[in-house]
Amino acid sequence: MRIKIWYVLFVILGCSFYAAAQRHKKLIRVLIVDGFSNHDWKQTSALTKQILEESKLFTVSVSTTPGTPDDPAWENWDPQFENYDVVIQNTNNIQSPALKWPVRVQQHLERYVRDGGGLYVLHSANNAFPDWPAYNDMIGLGWRSKDVGYALQFDANNHIDSIAPGQGEGTNHGERFNAVINIINRHPINMDYPQKWKTVSMEVYRYARGPAKNLTVLSVATDxxxxxxxxxxxxxxxxxxxxxxxxxxxxxxxxxxxPAYRCVGFETTMIRVAEWLATKKVTYAVPANFPTAANISLRPETDFPLKKN
Structure with a gap:
């Protein structure tokens, strides 16, 4: 009887130590950079921060740029990328070309990624900075004109057709729709996902273009x-x-x-991407209500009761 009691106490103590270790596990440090975009960058940053921090894996900070090209605050805007494990780029100057990061900050980001940092280019951020050569190399494909870079198109057998500069079209998209995401390369990010899964209110970019160097496409969708x-x-x-x-x-x-941000598939992917960018591994489990090829899966709108900007 005494042995059994000691065994039970040992198990309880072990579980307590494990729980304490989990509570004190070092959080992944994420920096969101925002400040200008033709999209709703304020709400995008707020939702991204909440989605990531809900997972209990991250602590998220935000660095907001000055809002006009001639703002004197640019002189002192200097996000310390090296203090973070992941940088999420959420600025887009497609409609305001004069809004640019200072060259010193551009070079800082280049150095940060080149030396081993993780960069998440969030949706319209790949529309930004067409005249920043290293940024084009980092993002691989972006929203660019017909004469800039290569576009990648796939056939039903997942073979790639590389469309040369000057051929095809500039980057564009149609109306948003519920798109079926088809995984063509397995990776820690999409490990244990169904081969196909449906997301909502999706923009499928046609003719995304760029250097397309050192690039691996993880998933595709049919326009x-x-x-x-x-x-x-x-x-x-x-x-x-x-x-x-x-x-x-x-x-x-x-x-x-x-709905695009309430999609369980998108939220799960965002979390797993940030974890992989920081650690090269993914521990965040695929939830039971992950969408399938036939069915979407949305969180209730009341989960994030945000006000209009």
């Missing part, structure tokens, strides 16, 4: 108008660092916690 197959998610190796880019995560002005 609802042309019925052609285009990349949805891809990763890029840049020096010792890792970059993830995706057209998922659209949030337009006037939307309030839209």
């Amino acid at each position: 609802s108008v042309t019925h052609k197959i285009w990349p949805v998610e891809w990763i890029v190796k840049y020096g010792k660092g890792r970059v993830y880019a995706s057209s998922m995560g659209h949030l337009w002005p006037g939307d309030v916690y839209p």
Whole structure:
């Protein structure tokens, strides 16, 4: 009887130590950079921060740029990328080309990624900075004109057709729709996902273009108008660092916690991407209510009761 009692006490004590260790496990440090975009960057940052921190894996900070090109605050804006495990890029100057990061900050990000940092290019952030050569290399594919870079199109057997500069079209997309994401390369990010899963209110980018170097496409989707197959998610190796880019995560002005951000598949992917960028591993489990090829899966809108900006 005494042995059994000691055994029970040992198990309880062990569980307590394990729980304490989990509570004190070092959180992954994430920095979101925002401040300007033709999308709703304020709500995008707020939802991204909440989704990541809910997982109990991350602590998320935000660095907001000055809002106009001639703001004197640019002189002192200097996000300390090296203090973070992952940087999430949430700025887009497609409609305001004069809004740019200072060259010193651009070089700082280049060095951060090249030396081993993780960069998450969130939705419209791949529209940004076409005249920043290293940024084009880091993101691999972006929203670019017809004459800039290569576009990647896939056939039904997942073979790639590389479309040269000047051929095809500039980057564009049709109306948002519920798209079936088809995994073509297994990776820690999508490990244990179904081969196909459906997300909501999706923009499938046609003719995303760029250097497309050191790039691996993880998933594709069929455009609802042309019925052609285009990349949805891809990763890029840049020096010792890792970059993830995706057209998922659209949030337009006037939307309030839209279905795209309530999608369990998108939220799970965002968490797993950030973990992989930081650690090269993924421990966050695929939830039981992850979407399937036939069925979407949305969290209740009341989970994030945000106000309109």
